[in-house]
Amino acid sequence: MTKGPAPDASYENRSFGAPGAERTVVLLRAGVSALSDPRPDVTARRDARIVAVGLTVDDIDDPAAYRGATPAEATANVIARFIAEEAHGRPVGLVGVGEAGELAIMIAAHLGGGVDRLALVAVPRPESELGASEVAGLLDRIAAKTLLMNGQADPTAASGAARWFKDHLSSARVEMVPKGDDPESRLILADVWERVLSHVAPGTKR
Template sequence: MSLAPWLDGELGYRSFGAPGAPRAVFVLRTGDVATTDPDARVTALFDVRVVAVGLDAPELEDPPAFGSQTPAGLTVEALQALLEREAPGATVGLVGERAAGPIAVHLAAAMGPIVDRLAIVGVRSPSDPLSRNVRTPLLDHLDAEALIVVGGDGPADHDDAAWYLERMRSAEVEVVPDDEIDSVNGHVTLTSVWERVLQHVAPGAERA
């Protein structure tokens, strides 16, 4: 586990995959498994270096906005610094799962063309007018090609995917069939779609 400065503490992150790979993918997740490899067998099929960052409250509590000094906004600044340090001068892929999805969208918008591919998995659309008003301008600034993944019993459904799809310049939706979801609660997880996500955020990196 490595640590990066954040507010009055540190963000924890871990790297895995191919250390010297030309393509880097940053993964934002929450919970105890946030910095673990979603599926090591799948990761080994790609010539890619993955940097998994663990996020939790309070950095997820307030909606992020450009120039904001909320914990979420300051977290995006810390993630920008981490990305620039871990992949200097490179374009990268970015993944956000569930509660970490809005931070991933904000980070992709803030980094401009540096983040050329984005995948959000099981991410709900804003639930109130304030959050919608905050997040819509972020999507207007999004250069990345996006993959929106939903499926199962939640937390995000077709309506959430449609909300993002309508507001992104370049995006596609993938609905995961129920028989491909093996989580206890029936929710789509990054592990269940890791190969499809890597194909999107690391195009051309599959090993021969």
């Protein structure tokens, strides 16, 4: 495990999994668990290095901007450069969770072929018409094979959100996760981490 600052010293990052693995997966989510391994037992079964980047809600804020980048756009530019350096010329897998999903989309669009696998987990569809238009434009630029994982009972990212993203991606698969005991529970990354890793780090199971 390694931990340190990203290139501009604004974003902490933590690596776990197999340090010398050829396959790198970058995990983007906000909150207190942003730098944690979702399921260490599952990660250990993959010959892949996972790099989690610490984000705050302010880092992924994307309000309408006039003559200037939004916080999310600035964050995406920095992290895209970071990923390019970490990749050492090889394509990477990228995971965006919840509200960090749009940031992952920005980065994937920016890096083009540098991201060959993308997973969007419980990502809400854009709230405004303007936001939807901007995100749709980014999705049109993404050629990566994309997995959309959404909870059937997720209050903000259920089947409607999954269908919206799929309609704007060239290569996407939707997988809906059945609701658990809580009829309005959010989809938890730890519960689907094994499936997510099998998509963004294919062929690396030990």
